Amino acid sequence: MRLSKSFGKTLREAPADAELASHKLLIRGNFVRPTGAGIYTFMPFGYRVIRKIWAILADEMDAIGGQEMWMPNLHPSALWEATGRWNTMDVLMKVKGGGSREYALSATHEEIVVDLALRETESYRDLPRMIYHISKKFRDEPRARGGLMRLREFIMKDAYTLDTSEEALDEYYPQMIQAYYNIFERCGTPALAINADVGAMGGKSSHEFVVPHDQGEDTFIACADCDYAANVEAAVFVREGDKPEKLDDLVKTATPNCKTIADVADFIGVPTSQTGKAVFYWWTAAGEQEDAGRFIFGLVRGDLEVNEVKLINALGGGTVRAATDEEIIAAGATPGYASPIGLTIADSLDAPGVYVIADTSLKAGGNFVVGANDEGYHFTGANYPRDFAVSQMADIAQADTGYKCAQCGGRIEARRAIEAGHCFKLGTRYSKATNATYLDKNGKPQFIYMGSYGIGIDRLMAIIVEKHHDDYGIIWPESVAPFQVHLMHIGKGSDVRKTADSLYDSLRKEGFEVLYDDREASPGVKFNDADLIGIPWRVTVGGRSLAQGGVEVKQRSEKERHLVPIEELAAFLRQS
RNA sequence: CGGGGCGUAGCUCAGUUUGGCAGAGCGCUCGGUUUGGGUCCGAGAGGUCGUCGGUUCAAAUCCGGCCGCCCCGACCA
Numbered sequence: 001m002r003l004s005k006s007f008g009k010t011l012r013e014a015p016a017d018a019e020l021a022s023h024k025l026l027i028r029g030n031f032v033r034p035t036g037a038g039i040y041t042f043m044p045f046g047y048r049v050i051r052k053i054w055a056i057l058a059d060e061m062d063a064i065g066g067q068e069m070w071m072p073n074l075h076p077s078a079l080w081e082a083t084g085r086w087n088t089m090d091v092l093m094k095v096k097g098g099g100s101r102e103y104a105l106s107a108t109h110e111e112i113v114v115d116l117a118l119r120e121t122e123s124y125r126d127l128p129r130m131i132y133h134i135s136k137k138f139r140d141e142p143r144a145r146g147g148l149m150r151l152r153e154f155i156m157k158d159a160y161t162l163d164t165s166e167e168a169l170d171e172y173y174p175q176m177i178q179a180y181y182n183i184f185e186r187c188g189t190p191a192l193a194i195n196a197d198v199g200a201m202g203g204k205s206s207h208e209f210v211v212p213h214d215q216g217e218d219t220f221i222a223c224a225d226c227d228y229a230a231n232v233e234a235a236v237f238v239r240e241g242d243k244p245e246k247l248d249d250l251v252k253t254a255t256p257n258c259k260t261i262a263d264v265a266d267f268i269g270v271p272t273s274q275t276g277k278a279v280f281y282w283w284t285a286a287g288e289q290e291d292a293g294r295f296i297f298g299l300v301r302g303d304l305e306v307n308e309v310k311l312i313n314a315l316g317g318g319t320v321r322a323a324t325d326e327e328i329i330a331a332g333a334t335p336g337y338a339s340p341i342g343l344t345i346a347d348s349l350d351a352p353g354v355y356v357i358a359d360t361s362l363k364a365g366g367n368f369v370v371g372a373n374d375e376g377y378h379f380t381g382a383n384y385p386r387d388f389a390v391s392q393m394a395d396i397a398q399a400d401t402g403y404k405c406a407q408c409g410g411r412i413e414a415r416r417a418i419e420a421g422h423c424f425k426l427g428t429r430y431s432k433a434t435n436a437t438y439l440d441k442n443g444k445p446q447f448i449y450m451g452s453y454g455i456g457i458d459r460l461m462a463i464i465v466e467k468h469h470d471d472y473g474i475i476w477p478e479s480v481a482p483f484q485v486h487l488m489h490i491g492k493g494s495d496v497r498k499t500a501d502s503l504y505d506s507l508r509k510e511g512f513e514v515l516y517d518d519r520e521a522s523p524g525v526k527f528n529d530a531d532l533i534g535i536p537w538r539v540t541v542g543g544r545s546l547a548q549g550g551v552e553v554k555q556r557s558e559k560e561r562h563l564v565p566i567e568e569l570a571a572f573l574r575q576s
Numbered sequence: 577c578g579g580g581g582c583g584u585a586g587c588u589c590a591g592u593u594u595g596g597c598a599g600a601g602c603g604c605u606c607g608g609u610u611u612g613g614g615u616c617c618g619a620g621a622g623g624u625c626g627u628c629g630g631u632u633c634a635a636a637u638c639c640g641g642c643c644g645c646c647c648c649g650a651c652c653a
Contacts, residue, residue, distance in 0.1 A: 012602060012614070013588050017646045037645065091652070108653070142577075142651055150652085196653095206653085217652090321650095422653055454653070491611050524613040531613090542612060552612090 001044070001483065002504075003517040003529075008033070008043050010529050020215060022465035023147025025474050029532050031482075038144025038152035040458070045533065048482035050155065053457050054134055056186050056479065057157045060179045066130045066159055071112045073136050077102040079111040083433045088286075091139040105138035110430050110452060113160040117448055118436035124164050127438060127448070128172060132159035134457065148462035149217070149418070155458050161451040164438065169425060169449045176453055180209055180421055183455065188477030189463050191420050194220050195230040206424040209455075210417035211463050218417045221399045225410025232414060233309035235399035236406045239301070241273060241365035248367045248381030250341075255378045259336035261302040264378055268369050275302030276362065276370035276382065278338040280323035280331075283315055295323060295331045297354050299340065299390065300397050301361035301368075307398035314357060314394035315349070332373070339370035340388040341379060347391065358390040359397040418463055421455040474534030475556050485573065486535035488517035488526050493543030500541040503551070503566065507539075510570040531556070537573055 014024035015034070026032045031046030042050055058068055077094070080086035086104070093105040106112075113131070121127060134157045144152050159176070163169040177193055184191035189211050196208035208231055210220055221235035222228070230236070258264040265272045277300050284293035296315070298306050308320055328335050331354050332343050346353035362368075368382040382388065401413040428447040431437065437445035461480075468475045478484065485507055489500035504516045515535055517526050523542075530538050540552040550565040553572065564572045 009586095009603085011587060015646095016588065017582085019647080034645090137653095139652085143647095143649095145647085156653095208653090419653085424653075452653090456653095490613095493611095520611095522611060522613085522615060524611095524615080527613045529614085540612080544612065 001515050003515060004519045006030070006044060010532055018147060020146050020149065020462070020466065021469050022149075022462040025465055025469055025532070025534075026147065026462070029474060029534065032148065036152075038141055038150065040148060040151065040153075042458075045482045046461070049461055049476070049480055050457060052480040052482070053187060053460060054157075057134065057183060057455065057457070060183050060186075061130075061132045061157070061159055064130065064175045064179050066132045069131050069133045071106075071109050071133050071135060073106040073138070075104040075106055075111060077104060079115050080104050083111055083114070083430055085111070091141060093138045093140050106135070107137060107139050108452075108454075109133070109135075109158055109160070110426070110450070113162075113452075114430040114434050114436050114448075114450065117162050117431070117450075118434055121162060121436070121438045121448060123439045124441060124446075128161060128163045128168055130159060130161045130172075132157060132453075146215075146217075146462075148458045151458060154456055157455045157457060159453040161449075161453075163449040163451070164440070164446065166427065166449055169427075169451055173423070173425065173451065176423055176451070177207060180423065180453070180455070184209060184211070184420060186479050187460060187464055188479065189420065189460070189467050192220075192222070192229055192417075193423075194222075195234045196422065206422060208419055209421035209423075211420050211467070212415055212417045213463070213466055214416055215466075216416040216418040218419050219414055220417050221412050221414055223405040223408060223410050223412045226405060226408035228405055228407040228412070230399075232399060233307060235412070236395060237399045237412060238404035238406050238409070239359075239361040239364035239397075240404050241301075241361070243363075244366045244383075247383050247386060250379050250381045250383075250387050252372050252374075252377055253380050254376060255337075256376050258378070264369055265302060268378070268380060270369055271303070273301055273303040273365060274368055276300075276339060276368045277302045277304070278333070278371060279306045280328050280333070280335075280338075281308075281311070281320040282323045282327060283312075283318055283320045285316075285318040288318070293318075294349070294355060295327055296320065297331065297333065297338075297340065297343070297356040298396060299356055299358040299362060301359065301365060304359065304361055304397040305400075306359070306396055310394075310398070311357065311396045314392065314396055334371065334373045334375055337371035337375055337377060338373055339379065339382065340390060341370065341382065342373050345389045345391055349391075353391075355392075356390040357392045357394055357396060358384070360393055360395055361397055362390070363393070418459070418466070420460055420463055421453070423453045424451060426450040426452055469534070472528070473532035476534045476536060478536050481534070481536050483513040483515040483535045485512050485514045485537045485539055486517065486530045486533065487514050487539045487541070488530065489541045490523040490526060491543045493546060495546060496541055496543055499546060499551075499566070503539065503541065503569070507570065507573075510574075512570070512573065539569065539573075 008030045010030050011028045014028050018024040030043050033041045035041050092107050095103050137156045138153050141152050191209040191211050193207045196206045219232040221230050255264050258267050261272050261277050265275050279298040281296040283296045284290050325335050340356045344353040346355040362384045366383045369378050369380050370382045372379050403412050405412050431447040436448050440446045489496045507514050538554045545552045550563045552561050553564045554561045
């Protein structure tokens with residue numbers, strides 16, 4: 001590629017609204033151009049990187065028996081109605097065709113795969129299978145952000161497994177996990193597999209692949225002493241603290257102007273871990289209207305926080321929002337001074353009374369200070385279950401730095417990361433909805449077990465840049481670089497242009513991908529563009545180096561410059 | 577969806593407070609100059625000031641609606 005002929009130009013300045021390094025550098029380097037919020041055009045250089053990542057993904061998928069396909073992006077509404085997601089997936093984009101035809105734009109491809117599976121899979125002899133494709137996804141993200149990090153239209157590699165049973169799926173799953181490790185390793189962005197919440201995908205379990213990054217959107221928990229790692233929404237930890245040897249009496253105590261945990265702990269003179277924190281929600285079951293929901297009283301030890309995803313999972317799904325003061329009072333509790341003591345506790349989610357869901361931390365410790373449901377008063381010496389009952393005891397507290405690891409007893413810490421991939425064991429969530437079955441050895445129909453495994457390619461490209469850049473530009477890992485060699489001529493010397501032209505031809509004949517900066521520009525401009533674009537090898541033809549018998553070769557990632565005789569150049573590049 | 581900010585030349589932005597000729601740097605075109613780290617000099621091209629409406633003798637500037645974009649939060653495979 002001759003730079004003088006390339007479509008588009010590098011920019012000296014990035015758009016003012018770009019904040020992430022990847023966003024700025026990919027635009028400045030002419031890799032991408034914004035088309036709309038969360039919508040990007042890949043320019044020729046950017047598309048070359050996409051193809052490199054594509055090849056790595058296909059290679060790793062093929063290596064574990066994957067078969068590449070190409071599925072449509074326009075999905076008849078009936079397929080989404082069949083799985084029940086036409087109306088429940090709120091990021092689903094819909095388009096109307098002629099007449100009454102309606103389509104979903106491909107937000108994901110489970111619907112297509114399960115429909116294919118039920119048509120093509122007849123018996124156990126047709127299983128297992130692993131298929132994948134690389135194609136566009138469309139999601140009506142409420143907030144696109146961070147350049148290529150969160151898009152409304154993006155490119156995803158998604159693979160799907162079809163198995164006869166949960167055991168068969170379990171057996172194959174580690175191969176996929178390993179392939180994912182390989183992929184991220186090869187792209188220069190080693191990732192961590194962590195346990196994750198299954199979210200809207202449904203299914204049994206999932207692993208999220210994350211790349212640690214300070215500006216990441218994800219928080220995950222990792223143990224400093226062992227290999228435990230999990231998304232904060234799935235992370236378990238040990239509630240430290242012992243039952244007191246002697247339970248104090250329950251005493252009502254005046255605590256004027258103590259509406260926060262910190263205030264009341266300070267006023268009474270106990271640590272926050274010896275208090276109970278009440279948090280109120282309005283919960284709506286999945287598929288229900290909000291007015292069919294109910295009030296939920298969340299209770300955690302005062303030093304902890306409620307994690308809403310854990311709470312929702314403990315309630316069996318649905319959505320929650322913060323309860324209003326009116327709803328709290330209607331439930332019989334006093335905002336700021338609430339506790340289960342004195343309330344009628346519901347036995348189940350269908351029963352009357354107040355549904356109290358308490359974190360297991362209430363069993364670690366005792367003689368708690370809790371609200372008295374009376375403005376200005378708390379109880380001291382509150383102990384579970386002596387003084388109050390709860391509807392449900394569950395893990396609803398958020399893990400955080402310094403807590404005790406449930407696996408090894410060491411200390412865990414919270415870190416930020418970017419989600420780069422996700423593996424789901426879907427089980428029969430989709431095959432049951434569509435009656436996708438196969439005949440087993442006994443001739444009996446059984447549901448197909450599915451798994452789905454995604455990697456966002458444009459996001460991965462952005463992550464690579466986040467991990468591989470300096471103040472001057474991108475430093476592409478060889479495996480995904482748009483070109484291997486950035487050739488340029490500088491200065492006026494008589495043979496300079498001729499030598500560079502012939503090197504451009506000979507290097508390409510040797511099989512190198514070469515970007516040739518053949519512009520008549522000043523050296524500074526050319527060097528700066530080379531640093532910005534970030535191709536691994538820079539070959540400079542100039543009067544100075546020619547006089548010394550060669551050309552200057554420099555790696556983008558290194559400082560040293562090498563003088564290499566022209567006839568040895570290809571060999572030098574190849575062996576380094 | 578809540579909070580905040582922005583929209584003026586291809587890009588970065590000034591001009592809006594206090595209404596009165598449409599501006600700068602970079603980029604682009606032409607001529608010259610320079611040639612190992614974003615050279616220098618000169619001459620040009622380029623904008624219905626996001627959009628629709630209102631106020632006014634007069635609107636980039638004041639008022640209102642709409643659209644678009646960014647950031648924080650909620651949400652999120």
